[in-house]
Amino acid sequence: MSETNRIEYKVKLTDGFEKEVVAFLNSRDGGIVYIGIGSLGQIVGVSDSDETQLKIKDKLKHGISPSCLGLFEVTVEQKEQKNIIKINIASGRETPYYVKKHGMSVKGCFIRVGSSSEPMTENMIEDLFAKRVRNSLGNIKSRRQDLTFEQLKIYYQEIGLKLNDKFASNLELLTEDGYYNYVAYLMADTNGTSIKVAKYKGNDKIDLIENNEYGYCSLIKATKSVLEKLEIENKTAALITSNRRKEQPLWNKVALREAVINAIVHNDYTTENPPVFEIFDDRIEITSTGGLSTIKNEEEFFDGYSKPNSREIMRIYKDLELVEHLGSGLNRILSVYGKESFNIKKNYMRNVFYKDTREIKEDVGVNVGVNVGVNVGVNEVLEFIKENQPVKANMIAENFSIVTQRTIERYIKQLRDENIIEFKGAPKTGGYVLI
Structure with missing residues (x-):
């Protein structure tokens, strides 16, 4: 194991930590900083990982400008039975990023060169600043300022978080002048944004049979409504025999x-x-605006080096556990439908997923030890884990929304007790797999 242009090792958290993060934020591909590993790759470990994580997040929140919230994630991993901390950093759009105490200067701005973080020249700093995306959503003033956020507060409460009186500032819903920005507008209880879910008879757009609008509300609520609608449309075909029930969604x-x-x-x-x-x-077909105008390079996009269009939106979706890890969603799509399912143009991107019309066949000679035919729910959970492993419990629960979280946990416990599944990996990054 050695340091590279995308990997930095640090034995412990030091004052130079912000410098390494800034270098990755300003670099094209982002990178990863490990705390608890020596420069030659030797595992040292972190004695108090919880306290160190808090210090890391504090440094990232207060020591770097522009804000990098939504562009990093901090996790704990185990190597050689020792805790190490992994900080995954995405490349930012608001370059140049800099160490706040040194300002936008050669002392504060860094970029990754090989396996080291080097100071930028004044010309590099001026060039990046000139190219900075000035019209990011965080800088655009909302057309309305009479915004309320009761829906957003409820979603945060559902996961055990409470938004205090300073939530608009903490979630970066304000412009530099203190006005609500466009992200606030999208997250507000009422707005003019609506997401369309259309259904056609046949394989073209001639015969429209349904035209649903989900929106004019918080983007979070609209997202959940779209997910619920598509779950209904994703009708499951089933094969029921004397031995078991096997299901296959479209x-x-x-x-x-x-x-x-x-x-x-x-x-x-x-x-x-x-x-x-x-x-x-x-x-x-799932179509979003942006395409090559935002991702810039298709090859890098498929390699996982894309940047979020709005780190403010990304941060909120991560808070609410709608997004797990940076870039992880793309890998889940590619593993099933491949690159050919993406149609990337200059100003839009479209996913095309064809229905699974294969005939459902009964597995022969497969015996996983569950009381087949008696507890259908357990077998459905098992089948889901088998097809998507490793998978977290919350992802399983989202897949079976008509069943309570407590029921899913009971199914998982039964499968673990019978030594059919096990949890592999760190608590935040691992998931359930078949034994």
Whole structure:
């Protein structure tokens, strides 16, 4: 293991930490900083990982400008039975980023060169600043200032978080002048944004049989409404025999959900065109604005080096656990439908998922030890884990929304007690797999 242009090792958290993060934020591909690993790759470990994580987040929040909230995630991993901390950093759009105490200067601005973080020249700083995306959603003043956020507060309360009186500032819903920005407008209880879910008879757009509008409300509420609608449309075919019940949805549930979230989170709302979802007899099409105008490079996009269009929206969706890890949703889509399911143009991106019309066949010679035919719910959960492993419990619960979280937890416990599944990996990054 050695340091590279995308990997930095640090034995412990030091005053130079912000410098390394700034260098990755300003670099094209972002990078990863590990705390608890020596420069030669030797595992040292972190004695108090919880306290160190808090210090890291504090440094990232207060020590770097422009704000990098929504562009990083901090997790704990185990190597050689020692805790190490991994900080995954996405490349930012508001370059140049700099260490706040040194300002936008050669002492504060860094970029990754090989395996080291080097100071930028004044010309580099001026060039990046000139190219900075000035019209980001965070800088655009909302057309309305009489905004309320009761829906957003409820969603935060559902996951055990409470928004205090300073939530608008903390969530970066304000411009530098203190006005609500366009992100606030999208997250408000009422706005002019609506997401369309259309359904056609046949394989073209001639015969429209349904035209649903989900919106004029918080973007979070609209997202959940779209997910619920598509879950209803994702009707499951079933094969029931004397031995077991096997189900097959029309589209892979995990990949479909990730495509929906990606389209909504990464949509270019500066165009005032929300994403569109269209259902045909043979496929579903998911279209969002942006395309090459925002991702710039298609090859890098598929390699996982894309930047979120709005780190403010990304941060809120991560808070509410609608997004798990940076770039993870793309991998889930590619693993099922491949690159050919993406149609990337200059100003838009479209996912095309064809229905799974294969005949359902009974597995022969497969015995996983569950009391087949008696507890259908357990077997459905098992089948979902088998097809999507490793998978977290909350993802399983979202897939079976008509069943309570407590019921899903009981199914998982039964499967673990019978040594059919196990949890592999760190608590935040691992998931359930078949033994």
